[in-house]
Amino acid sequence: MNVRGRRGLSLMAGLVVLLAGCAGGAEREYAVPKTVCGVPVEESAVSPLLPPGPDLIEHKDSLSKERGHCSITVNHDGVISVTFSRVDRDYDPMDESQSYKFRNRQRVTELPFPGRGAIGDDTIMITAKCGGGGPAYLIIDVLVRKGIEADAAPKRAEFRKFAEEYTAGAKKIIGCAV
Template identity: 30%
Template sequence: MRHKTYILRGVSAVVAAAAVFAAAGCSADEPRREFTVPKALCGVSVPVDALSRLLPASGKKLTTEADGSTDDVLLCKINVDDVMVLALSRERIVAGDSARHILYTQLRITQPKFAEGTSIAYADDAAVSLLKCRGADVQNEDISTLVKVLKPARSDESAMKSLITDYTAKVKKQGPCKKRSSY
């Protein structure tokens, strides 16, 4: 009986050791992420965890580029190893469009999910939000934000929802609605 116990323990130890070496061998061969996930996109802080889940699982160098002005039109691009993997655009638009309509006309996404009522429409690889600027002292306009994940980045519906919701809330806190000019 004792002999069988030692054999079973020995087999268990060999199996455990083989599993450790196999796991170590696999992870050494797989490419890994060497870049740092940014805490902000074009001057607006973002949830790092959500952005991390959308970015590629591997890569050496991450860069961000901003084109346009922060007032009217802004394009923020994230590149990993010189390949654009995520684009975020923000612009002032004529009041009255919907997040769903923008997501459909820009990216042909037909069945998005919604957050914040219907002011945010999202899918696993894209999202749109609308901030409505209304009131006696502001111009009657909307601010649209569109986020699109491009390959080799990863699609993740919950991460996209978190990213667009948090980003939109931070933009709103900045008070982006333009004051009405007095003529």
């Protein structure tokens, strides 16, 4: 190989290393939160929903006994949004009145607490029995901006794990008896 060929090869190798270094920047520079919207959540439940980036910011109302909203941004982009409210009525997430919340809605069965659920590409809604004084039901709506279009089954499982863990934790914090 001549000198010109070796220089070209060296330049190409250097460019590959440089580009690999830039692509390798896709890491989390923030700590995965131990709580989401004031509710303790295992890192393994929330981590799969969070993208890489330099900063994570939580924007939240204080966790009240009646209703609240919270969102998490990474790199100033909305990633997770959680809304909860205590209501007297048992809203069925599969009812037509709730269909506007979902794309590709499917029923969630076998929740770890009394209630009903539905999951879509980027939304999950859980209506859980609450009791303990106050309205009888707790509704949790979770929206993830990541979407679940690719590898739907594993991503829905990750999304569901987070929503179930969040709902169980919220029920404890707000004093649900059921």
